Structure formats: structure tokens, C-alpha cells
Amino acid sequence: MSKDKSRLEPGAANARLRELREIIDTHNYRYYVLDEPSIPDAEYDRLMQELLQIEAQHPDLVTIDSPSQRVGAPPRSDLPPVRHAVPMLSILTETDTTEEAVLNFDARIRRELEIESDNELVQYSAEVKFDGLAINLRYENGVLVQAATRGNGEVGEDVTPNVRTIRAIPLRIDQQIPVLEVRGEVIMRRADFERMNDQQRESGGKIFVNPRNAASGFLRQLNSQITAQRPLTFYAYGIGEVVGFDIGNTHSELLDKLHALNFPVFDKRVISRGVDGLMQFYREIGKCRDDLPFDIDGIVYKVDKFSQQRQLGFRSREPRWAIAHKYPAQEQLTELLDVEFNVGRTGAVTPTAKLKPVFVGGVTISSATLHNIDEVERLGVQIGDTVIVRRAGDVIPQIVQIVPEKRPANARPIVFPAQCPVCSSPVERVEGEAVMRCTGGLFCPAQLKETLLHFKHRRAMDIEGLGDKLAEQLVDQKLVTSVADLYRLDIDTLANLERMATKSAQNLLDALEKSKQTTLPRFLFGLAIREVGEATAMALANYFGDLDVIMAADFETLQRVPDVGPVVAAHVVDFFATEHNRDVIQQLREAGVTWPKIAVRNRDEMPLKDKIYVLTGTLETMSRDQAKERLQLLGAKVSGSVSKKTSCVVAGPGAGSKLADAQALGVEVIDEQAFLERLGKLEA
């Protein structure tokens, strides 16, 4: 693709225009008709920008059928067409991520409104630009009679039955208004989208690339019963034809009126005199963009006063009084350069995509997990493919789709290794599981390394100073072959390692020494028994009270522990049945690892059973983790947020909203002093 922005010779320009029109038409078709775009919006925008630019330089080459002359593609034939009473415009070309574009916009508005004085500021309204599907809702005499998509702006598709299933959309409005067309966006919340895709994955259904596609797909679904089951929602932001309803004098007033009529209007919006307030709003929303429940593209700024909007008017296909200020794209195209296979603590062999670095949603992404074989197959991805990388809401970048037409001739399939890439042991796939596992166990350096790191974890044995690099050296130089070996390291061996000298070595030895005084739950957690995390380790420790009892417990006995089922029980039995594991435990004990006895009490005897505690602010005499541990030993649950069910909030200095919540809900609040006294009394 030519990135050359300089002026082309007419011949070359014409050739490129033809090419661009064809590409854009294809993508329009995929996007609007098939609901299966194969490139991200950002890429589409670039193509469109290039087309517009060349056409601007060569006005004589603009053809009537150029994609620049219309919005979108013709409506899909299997839904009835609807001609809009008032065209549905979009804010397409004037989009930019720079503040400069906004300043230019303001300057233009001022020029066209003939505002000369610097003291006179234009009143704007700013609202989020939803990443969904624009829709027109027509109410006649207060009743929803028709809902239509934007289509090409003039003619859209009738999606009334589907829209009626969306709960956020009123089917009737209280006031008797002869005609009211409300415009807004149908969207799907991110959380709903994730949940739905998870379900689809389980049931083998179609997986959607992003919430907008999903929303679009379901809105245009022919069977409205299917739409009814989908979590679509709606926000209003404008109007079409109106008869017999006072829309007020400004855009923001209009939104208030729509809200009063029970239309959902997103509450994050502002009115600003001049551009400074707009920029501020842009930055504020930018900061919390990922916390919003749905995807947005950017912010829309509109001249607020209708009188001024009328004065400014329209340019062929867009209002002259509005502009979209976009955020960095959450989806980008890049190339899959290679796939690496990483071996985790449990031996799981995970394919990781090495990508040509791209800037997505504010950071540079160069690698992303491909999860497992199923995912690789679902994507149909090969090395060399061009892929769409998405990073939104959550933080983890995903490869959501490949662009099949961009596959190079030398693309190679992704081959899962039959042998562990680290230790060459055979790799197995357990029946019914998606993951492949290295069978090398702790003989596999990769697994051993991860096991060491788990053992030293802050919530396990808490060995400070044992990091990634050190674990790697210890394993590679065969200085450690099990967690027990850690306690046999001496200062000379350690001091000879890279980036280690006597000081660091001694610090590590001190940390190891300190770690020997531990607790049973920490120790159990540190052993890295499959499916035994912090909570399960705690449950086992509290139930049995003693390691030897746990080791001797059989499959049935284990399942009497709360939250332990057959799967966990089997893993625990397995672990302790393995001779090597028993050896290691023996060695650890011999090295001096000990923990205080836990008085076994069953749940009913625990003084704080069924109580839910919440910690907030800073505790001065102990860490949050310690406080949590002690509470749990007394049978209490420790939760992160305050609700009706919370029994007590422990508030240290600097407590914020949780304290306020507690007071609002009338939950007991105690300070650290009172907390310590209570602990002391109950632990006795």
C-alpha cells in the first residue's frame, strides 16, 4: 500500500483511485452486509483518508460511484428498506486524535459564525462517541412504530422486531407527540460481550470479534427471538423528524428532554464555553475509558445552540457543527512474525505470538498469547499472517482475527511440538482438555523454575530476593533440583552467580532463613499442588490442622472439606502419593521449615464464622495480608467491597469510599485499635 502523500500524476492517481475504491467497496460490503469486517476500523479510515486526499487533489477524477460519495453500503436485501424522513448523517471525515484538529474546528466555527471578539466563546456540548450501531426510532402518537439502521444515510433497514426486544428502549412514551424520531446507538456492554462469547465458545457457536460487531449482528438478525436473548442496550443522542414536540434551544437541553421521556442518555457529558473544557473532558474520559462499561471511539463535540447549528448547516454528508475527537484505536493490523512455545509451572505448553510491534490502545504490543491449539485452529492463523490485534477494557491484548487475503505465499502453519521445547519430554494432551502438557515434571527446567517462583511467592513462603533471573541461573546450573535444595545453598555458591555478590547472597540466605517460620496454609499453597490455590490451602489447613493428617487423608475424606470436590481431592491424593513429593516435604522439614500448630475447630466453633470483614485504609501495626490471614483463621471471610452483607469494616487512616459505604449502609466500623483488641480476645 502506498503511504506516499505527495501529489500523484493523473494516470497514477486514477489507477490508485480505482484500486482504493475496489478495496473500500469490498470492506464496505463485508462490514455493512456481512457483519464480518476483515480489517480494523483504523485501517479502513486510513484507506478512506487516502481516497479523499487523492480525490481532493484531482477533483476531475471523482466519480459518482466512488465510496467517498456515500455512507456505507446499500442495505442488505433481506431486511425491508426504510427511507429516513431526515437523513441520518455521520461524523466521518472530520475525525482526528490530535488536539490541533479540535482547535482548527473551533477556529472554523468562529469564522463561519463571524465571531470576531476573542472574549466571545462558542458554547459546545461534548459526549462520548459510542462504538455501536446507529439507529433511528420512530414514535407516532407516543408508540414505537419503526426502528431502522442508518444504512447509507438515506435508506436504512427495518429492524423493528429486533429493537422491540431491547429493554433499554421504551416501546411507548408518556406524552402524546404526533411524531418523534429518537436517534442513538445500540451497543453491547463489554462484560455482556465477554460472557456471551464465553457461552458461544462452550457451545461451539460463533465467536464475535468485538462488541460492536456482535451488536450489529444481532440487531440485523432475522429471527428476533434470538435477538431477545442477547444483552443489547441503547443510548439516545439525537433526533430525526419531529412534529409537535418542543426540542428546546440547545442540544444539551434536547438530551435532557429525551432523558425525561425515559430514553437512556449517557450521563457523562458536559457543556463547555470554548474548547478548553472540551479538551479537559476528552482527557478525563480518556483516563477512565477502560472503566466505562462499553467501548467508545472518542468524544463528539457539537455546537450546542440549534440556532448556530442551523447557521452552519451541512456539507454533503455531514454536519458542519460537529466533530469527533478520537482516542487511539483499540484494534490494529500487524504481522505474526513467529510463535514461541512457553512451558508453565504445570507443564502447560502455551503458544505465544511474536508480533511486529504495533501501537494499540496506548501501548506497544509485541507479543500476545494464543492460548492453545483450539484457539489457533479457530483463528486459522499461520506464521506470516496479517492479524487484527485488539486491546480494550481488559488489559490483555488479543489476536481476534486474521486477514485471509493478506496471507503471504510463504506463510507456514503453526506446528505444536510433540516434545517439550525445553526438556524434550513428550507433550501430551489430556482427553477433554484444550491444553498440551510437558510430561517432564520437575525434571523439566521450565517447570522447575516456575515451581521455585511459586514457592517463593509473597503469599506462599515469601522469600524476598529470589527473582526471575536468579531462579533461571539456579536451575540452569543445576544448583537446585527441587524447592528443598533452596535451603542447601551456601554463600559461596550464590556469590559466584551473575549479578550476585556476598551482600546479595547473604540477603537471600537471610530471607530463606526467615521463610522457615511459616504457616501451614502458606506452606501448602507453596507446594504447588494442582488446583490448590491460596483459598483451598487455607481450607485444607483449617479442616485438618496438620500436614500429616492431610497427607494421610483419602479421596473421600478430602471432599468433606468445604469447596473441595473430586477434582481437587484427586490432585491432592496424587500429589502426596508421589514419592518424590513426600521426599521433598521431608527434606524441607529437616531443613527447619516449621509452622505453628493450628487448633482444629470445625466451622461452627469458629468465633467469626459467617462474618464478612472488609479492610480499608492503611493498617499501622500489620500488613493487610496479615490481617486477612488472622481473620480467616477465626473463620471470617475477607471481602474487597462493602455491601449489606458486610459484618464489619476495619478502617485505618486514609480510608476512602469503603468507609463512606459502610456508614451509608449502617455497617459496624472499627479502628485498628479496636480491631487488635478483638483479635486478641478471639484468638485466645
Next chain:
DNA sequence: TTACCTCGAGCTCA
């Protein structure tokens, strides 16, 4: 997954 910050300590060169 990346970016950024802090801390302590090792390493290098004067």
C-alpha cells in the same frame, strides 16, 4: 502485556 517507579546492590571507571 506493557510501562513506570523505587530500591538496593553490583559493576565500571576514574
Next chain:
DNA sequence: CTCGAGGTAA
């Protein structure tokens, strides 16, 4: 001055 560890935020 650089590196590794550790934490945290986006």
C-alpha cells in the same frame, strides 16, 4: 550507571 526485584497502574 545499570540491572534485577518488586510493586502498581493502565
